[in-house]
Amino acid sequence: MTRLVFERMCRVLAVGCLLALLALTVRDSQRGPRSARRALVALSSTVGADSSARDLQALRKAVLASASHSGAPDTVLLPLRAVPPAPVRAALHAMRTAGVPVLWGDSTDARGLALSVSRAPVPGAPIDVRVSGARGAAVQLRDAGGVLDSTSTPGQVHAWRLQSASPPLMVQVAGGRATAALADSVVARRLLVVAEPGWESKFVVAALEEAGWQVDGRFRVSPTGAVTVGAPLKLDTARYAAVLVLDSTTVNAAALGTFVSQGGGLVLGGDALRIPALSALRPARATSLRGGIAGALLTDTPRRGLEAWEVEPAANVVVLEEDRGDHAHAEPALLARRVGAGRVVAMPYRETWRWRMEGSDAGVAEHREWWHTAVTAAVNGQRTASPATALLTDALPGEAAPYADLVARSGAPLPGWTSGEAANAMRGASGTESGRSLPWRPLLLLSALAALLAEWTSRRLRGLR
Structure with a gap:
């Protein structure tokens, strides 16, 4: 070149x-x-x-x-x-x-990975764990002590109910890890029982205390005398989670209405459904009384052996549980409705203490569980408002998602x-x-x-x- x-x-x-x-x-x-x-x-x-x-x-x-x-x-x-x-x-x-x-x-x-951990504010409530993730992905649930469970199913949502765990809970799904804290298992708020002295109030209080609730109550035995349980104080949502009204005793309807509207729970049992002052709060109206079936307390359906009110549910009422009796229709056993920020639960059965005292060997445990379920339904329906001082970063999903x-x-x-x-x-x-x-x-x-x-x-x- x-x-x-x-x-x-x-x-x-x-x-x-x-x-x-x-x-x-x-x-x-x-x-x-x-x-x-x-x-x-x-x-x-x-x-x-x-x-x-x-x-x-x-x-x-x-x-x-x-x-x-x-x-x-x-x-x-x-x-x-x-x-x-x-x-x-x-x-x-x-x-x-x-x-x-x-x-x-x-x-x-890891698209859609999220971990939800909740626990009802009631004694002995299990830890409800739910995980969403990719369909068919392997899911591993851990706490501070190690691996609790691992699974791989075709669905996208996995659920566990744990009796105890060491915080924090973690879940590993494919290329992501979600972490959530555990709710406190200690129930700080108490129950207030409003009733006349008698077998019903005595054994309902006993059943709730056996279930782990702290109960207050004042039962008037005379115009000037009353029997107290616990240390009853002024009705306040900061102290009481729910109020139980068990019969047709005189109640302060205005105070109960304010309590429920502010987020408290209310349980109306038996004759309390016929208190005129509570007509604006009750989920159902009691019409006629039906008698219990003789011997049914010793069967697999013991509630058929209790006297109960036939009820007409109000508008916007949720039937939580039904019982099949001798009628052609199902009989509502537990009803609930929202009132303000709280919830009102109705139970039509009278003299439920007979279930505990005259029922089968399992009657004590079943009676306790029934009343615990009724109170839990009222407490779980409460709405909790977010604090006004919440930070802006709290709006982001965070470690749970x-x-x-x-x-x-x-x-x-x-x-x-x-x-x-x-x-x-x-x-x-x-x-x-x-x-x-x-x-x-x-x-x-x-x-x-x-x-x-x-x-x-x-x-x-x-x-x-």
């Missing part, structure tokens, strides 16, 4: 680099002041606190490197194989708030993202720390200068200028 051909090739190379540099400049001017680049950041593929520090450092390096050349950060692209821990999600949220664009591809198989929390903080994932795209992205990032493309402008400019310098040197060696 002669010097003349070499010089022409250098000139063509220089002109080509300059033309390519001009084309890149024109393209960038049409797109905006700077080209849109994606800084690829590969986070840990495992979920845990130990990976948080490494992931946070990787995010910091990527943002600093992307902003160093132009003063503005590039779009951060995250091919996620696992839902990041809470500190990393908080960092992504802070980046978006600060104006750093964040995109992420979902390869976690990490996937939803990730979406709330970082936006929705890229549509149509597949595991194949994630693998390609990771292979493309293997040569560089942050996955940035090569700096084409400096390379083109240096190539053009080198070609022109080579041509000039060759011409000088030939004696030309």
